[in-house]
Amino acid sequence: MLSVEHLPVLIVVISLLSAFTIFIAGWLNKRFCWFISFATILVQLVMAVFILHHVLTVGTIHYWLGGWSPPWGIEYVVDALNAYVLVILLFLALICVTYSKRSIAHELPYKIVPFYTVYQLLVTGLCGVTVTGDIFNMYVFIEIFSLSAYALIASRGKIALKASFTYLVLGSIGACFFLLGIGFLYSVTGTLNMHDLSLLLPPLYGNKIVLTAFGFFTVGLSIKMALFPLHTWLPDAHSFAPSEISAMLSGIIIEVSTYAFIRVCFSVYTLNFIKLLPIFDILCWIAALGIIIGSVLAIAQYNLKRMLAYSSVSQMGYIMLAVGLSTSTHHALWGGLNPALMHILNHALMKGCLFLVAGAFIYKADLWNITDFTGLGRKMPYTCAAFVLAAISMIGVPPTVGFVSKLYIILASLEAGKFIFVAVMLLSSLLNLVYFWRVIEMLYMRREEGEEHSSSSKNEIPLSMLIPVLTLASLCIIVGVLWLTEIPIPILDQVNALFGLGRYATP
Amino acid sequence: MEWLLEEILAKYNYWISITIMLIGFYAMIAKDNLIKKLVGLSIFQTAIFLFFISLADIGPIPRGTAPIVSEAMMHKGYVYVNPLPHVLILTAIVVSVATLAVALALVIRMYEEYGTIEETEIIEEERELGV
Amino acid sequence: MIEESIRPLLAILCPAIGSILIVLFRKRPNIRESWTMLAGIAQFLIIFSMVPLIIEGAIIKCTFFTAFPGVDFGFSVDAFGLIFAITSTFLWILVSSYSIGYMRSLKEHAQTRYYFCFAWAIFGAVGVALSGNLLTMFVFYEILTVSTYPLVAHDQTPEALFAGRKYLAYLLTAGVFFLAAVVFTYHFAGTTDFVTGGIPNLASEASRTALMALFALFLLGFMKAAWMPFHSWLPTAMVAPTPVSALLHAVAVVKAGVFGIVRVVCYIYGVDLMHELGLGLALACLATFTIIVANLFALAQDNLKRRLAYSTINQLSLIIFGVALLSPEGIEGAMMHIPFHGFMKITLFMCAGAIMVASGKKNISEMAGIGKKMPVTMITFSIGALGMCALPPTAGFVTHHLFVGGCEEAGGTMSFFPYILLIAAILDVMYFFPIIYTAFFEKSEGSSGSKSKIKEAPLFMLVPIAITATVSVIFFFYPDLFHISELVETAVSSLGGVHP
Incomplete structure (x- = not known):
């Protein structure tokens, strides 16, 4: 009987082995690639669900690689936070790989084998970042997923190459900062294990090296998660990548970087350190700026995917605002990290869906610009319906996920006594309205010139692409209602308990 | 003036690595040629590696030997360096080589597409294509 | 007395299920429309079926889950x-x-x-009506806004699109304030x-200023009530097909706004607190301002639907005025x-709408002599117009009577307001009677040619018009039709507190 304790490492190892298997199997027959990738991610998802269940019922899983005990060996630690992020990321990966079957065959017919190989490496990297309890190991996995992402973004060639190159340069700087931060911490503590660090660091909190290291971590990860004003690589990269990769980039990759940031803040450093400095206050303001400016820039875009990319900048602002507020809220529901973690899931669902729909338009008719979308509502009714659901979710119409996030963040900023962020959140939902409604209007309301009734023929995308899109769209509402019913809150509550946030905070 | 010198000497490895890092950083920002940017990136990364290595054996009198432990050496009072940073940097070098490989591949592909590796020219060409 | 029941849920599900069936039977119009009716x-x-229980003073609750401590997501049906x-x-x-x-x-x-x-x-409107707290109400309020957008922009002409955009811009901004x-x-x-x-x-937890600011937020949130100067979405939205204007912009949408204001005044702030803060008078001033200005605007309109829209703005503010009397x-x-x-x-x-379908005419100036060709339509129109002018024998008279009584009851500055109502009624007469006059007594130009073309609208349209007109008259003689007056009395009696 395979015990659950082994699953964290298996999730990474299986994924890595599968990447090589795909490469080899691809020589024999290109069709194997998709099946292997799909099956692996499905198995991983099932494992992740088991892990989540185990973590919630029994407790944190510790796995020592090679049996070396922690301060010396690498340790994988899975608690509620990792398990939660892990499930989200594998779920979205599964959705995207399902979608990619037809879309990649259409867009990159000569690159199927490398695509799935690298895709699987991407998933490996993401899983690795999530499960590891060793900070250097985290750096390596961050680089693994970043490298796969660079390659995947560039896979369309032409202008995507330039986008990928910019991302590569900036991303490497980010990762180097992260590495430098690790070096600083290592020079004062002599350990790399996160738990060990959190025990050794407290007496050194005043130390300049420790403070500088935190600065490096923050800046490095901010580049990776495209926090305003370090977002400049994001719009190009997200808009020129193949759509399923855009969905992954926006929906989960920048979120995993956020996860890494949360880890560093609360597991390596602790709450006491955060409270020493007004870091999180500054973070809130930066995030608020990002929310507004991201939305305003999104309004200026005519390319749908570019618009969505800027919207991601703004949405990352939501998450970081929620993270920034986490230390000053104590309510059982919206206290601590709850709104931030909630929005990680919500954003994955919404943005995933939107990018996949954008991909559907490109797949069917090679349409990139919003102005070309006239009358698509009639030609692709299901896809467009999914777009509308996800878009109104972004705007924050109840009872969708976007609404719940908005509500929770507003309540959190009220509790923290920062009324200005309430205004920012509300203003941002209006800005979202402006740029999303423009698209909806194009899809449904604009009449096509010249042809009046002839265009009623349907031209839907294939089922294997439609199902992922519709799943995400319907989840936008289902999960929204679930959040409102508070059923999934206990998961987030465990995270707060872990870090002493929210209602577990000691006054 | 003396305190400054002391400050610098006390943590000379930090200063050196930061200086090298900034040189690399400058190249990445200021150079238009994509390859030169990558050279900058490599310098940047190497600076960090050097910093790590310097951590392994640092003290008033650096005298550590290779970490091959034997009874005889211990008796003679040899100190061996911390092997961990070396191992870490081995990994980091692998990562940086991989990054460089991907980056160079991208540059080659860009050269094929645009016929140039000057960033401004590529941007101009893109603009002409209307993107 | 609190009664647990799933009837509110069933009621709300009817249009939801109906909508699915409508889509499923989209190829067969007859079946599709019968699902709507059903x-x-x-x-x-x-x-x-909930009326008897409510009249007895019960409140029917149907709670789904607790969204936040103290906020149950669910319905709570009361008389109002x-x-x-x-x-x-x-x-x-x-x-x-x-x-x-x-x-068709x-x-x-x-x-x-x-x-x-x-x-x-309708799902949204009924949800607003039945919801038991502000959060639930907000959810349905937003659903109402979004679901009516395609109806407003139905024509898909640039004009309709503009109207739709304006509609959304106003109402979703309002939603944000709400x-x-x-x-x-x-x-x-x-x-x-x-x-x-x-x-x-509420009074003890927040300062006076905070409460006033909050009330302003609520008012901005209920922009659906089309109070001036935030009314201009309503006349613009009149490009929608007439049934849409009829139900949504005379009943569901705008009334949801007014309904919300009454809810906030009576069930969130409470009459006492409103009085203490002096918000009643402020609200009354806002309402009378809107009443007069809307009527003046209405005078200038030639498009019949736009004139009706301004009349709606006027009448909505009348409702706000009524509740502002406290x-x-x-x-x-x-x-x-x-x-x-x-x-x-x-x-x-x-x-x-009937006139438009039968004759294609939208402007009042073109309607000369139409009363003779479409007698049923124009007679019912006259009944409605009488109601707007608060003349007997229509329902409008009954409520105006109550408003004047309310002014006296409130006393103080409020006793001055009946004069304003009088002016408003005169203005109403000034813009409704010319329509009736034009329709019945003016000769249409070149009537000989077009005479044969114009006839009454189809029966599908005439019957509902006749029913609503009749009901408007019946309300005058017997306000308890549909138990309305009993329900109102139940609602008001539970509010308590007569204020000198």
């Missing part, structure tokens, strides 16, 4: 909510029948989308439930005017 009738019956629910569902049945005639006569496009969105709009108000209320009071007489600890009779009048005005205004709108 859903409407079923919903009305379910809503109506039921009045609105009865009005919207009953009129939905009639308007569905009217829509069939209208849409004009051979409109995208009819499935039209019926689908219509059902969801959300802010809800959140602040929760922040202060720890609950957002509607409590008869106001949330008890006296039992005033509130009674306000609550009663919600269904009464609904029936009268829908008659007018449906007549305007």
Whole structure:
């Protein structure tokens, strides 16, 4: 009987082995690639669900690689936070790989084998970042997923190459900062294990090296998660990548970087350190700026995917605002990290869906610009319906996920006594309205010139692409209602308990 | 003036690595040629590696030997360096080589597409294509 | 007395299920439309079955889950909510029948989308009516906004698109203010439930200034009530097909706004607190300002629907005015005017639509002599117009009587307001009677040629018009039709507190 304790490492190892298997199997027959990738991610998802269940019922899983005990060996630690992020990321990966079957065959017919190989490496990297309890190991996995992402973004060639190159340069700087931060911490503590660090660091909190290291971590990860004003690589990269990769980039990759940031803040450093400095206050303001400016820039875009990319900048602002507020809220529901973690899931669902729909338009008719979308509502009714659901979710119409996030963040900023962020959140939902409604209007309301009734023929995308899109769209509402019913809150509550946030905070 | 010198000497490895890092950083920002940017990136990364290595054996009198432990050496009072940073940097070098490989591949592909590796020219060409 | 029941849920599900069936049967118009009718009738019956319990003073609760501590997501039906629910569902049945005639006569496009969105709009409106707290109300309020957008922009002409955009811009901005108000209320009071007489600890938890600011937020949130100067979305939205204007912009959407204001005044702030803060007078001033200015605007309109739209703005503010009096009779009048005005205004709108279908005329100046060709339509129109001018024998008279009584009851500065109502009524007469005069007594130019073409609208349209007009008259003689007056009395009596 395979015990659950082994699953964290298996999730990474299986994924890595599968990447090589795909490469080899691809020589024999290109069709194997998709099946292997799909099956692996499905198995991983099932494992992740088991892990989540185990973590919630029994407790944190510790796995020592090679049996070396922690301060010396690498340790994988899975608690509620990792398990939660892990499930989200594998779920979205599964959705995207399902979608990619037809879309990649259409867009990159000569690159199927490398695509799935690298895709699987991407998933490996993401899983690795999530499960590891060793900070250097985290750096390596961050680089693994970043490298796969660079390659995947560039896979369309032409202008995507330039986008990928910019991302590569900036991303490497980010990762180097992260590495430098690790070096600083290592020079004062002599350990790399996160738990060990959190025990050794407290007496050194005043130390300049420790403070500088935190600065490096923050800046490095901010580049990776495209926090305003370090977002400049994001719009190009997200808009020129193949759509399923855009969905992954926006929906989960920048979120995993956020996860890494949360880890560093609360597991390596602790709450006491955060409270020493007004870091999180500054973070809130930066995030608020990002929310507004991201939305305003999104309004200026005519390319749908570019618009969505800027919207991601703004949405990352939501998450970081929620993270920034986490230390000053104590309510059982919206206290601590709850709104931030909630929005990680919500954003994955919404943005995933939107990018996949954008991909559907490109797949069917090679349409990139919003102005070309006239009358698509009639030609692709299901896809467009999914777009509308996800878009109104972004705007924050109840009872969708976007609404719940908005509500929770507003309540959190009220509790923290920062009324200005309430205004920012509300203003941002209006800005979202402006740029999303423009698209909806194009899809449904604009009449096509010249042809009046002839265009009623349907031209839907294939089922294997439609199902992922519709799943995400319907989840936008289902999960929204679930959040409102508070059923999934206990998961987030465990995270707060872990870090002493929210209602577990000691006054 | 003396305190400054002391400050610098006390943590000379930090200063050196930061200086090298900034040189690399400058190249990445200021150079238009994509390859030169990558050279900058490599310098940047190497600076960090050097910093790590310097951590392994640092003290008033650096005298550590290779970490091959034997009874005889211990008796003679040899100190061996911390092997961990070396191992870490081995990994980091692998990562940086991989990054460089991907980056160079991208540059080659860009050269094929645009016929140039000057960033401004590529941007101009893109603009002409209307993107 | 609190009764647990799933009837509110069933009622709300009717249009939701109906909408799915509408889409499924999109290829067969007859079956599609009968689903609309069936859903409407079923919903009305379910809503109506709750009346006896409510009149006994019970409150029907149907809670799904607790969204936040102190905020249950669910329905809580009381007398006031039921009045609105009865009005919207009953009129939905009639308007569905009217829509069939209208849409088919004009051979409109995208009819499935039209019926689908219509059902969801009713879903939102009834949800607003039945919801037991601000958060639930907000959810349905937003659903109502979004689902009516495709109806407003139905024509898909640049003009309609502009109207749709304006509509959304106004109403979703309002939604943002409403959300802010809800959140602040929760922040202060720890609950957002509607409590008869106001949330008890609201006054103690928030400062005077905060409460006033909060009320301003609420008012901005209820921009659906089209109070001036935030009214301009309503006349613009008149490019929508007439049944849409009829139901949504005379009943469901705008009334949801007014309904919200009454809810906030009576069930969140409470009459006492409103009095203490002096907000009653402020609200009354705002309302009378809107009443007069809207009437002046109406005078200048030649497009019949636009004139009716301004009349709607006027009448909505009348309801706000009634509740702003903070006296039992005033509130009674306000609550009663919600269904009464609904029936009268829908008659007018449906007549305007009938004229458009039968003759293609939209402007009043073109309608000379139309009364002779379409007698039924124009007679019912006259009844509606009488109601707007508060003349007997129509429902309008009853409520105006209550408003004047309410002014006296409130006393003080308020006793000055009946004069303003009088001026408003005179203005009403000034813009409604010319229409009737033109229709019946003026000779149409070149009448010989077009005489034969214009005849009454199809029966599908005429029957609902006749029913609403008759009901408007019956309300004058017997206000308890649909138990309206009993419900209003139940609602008002539980509010308590007569103020000198």
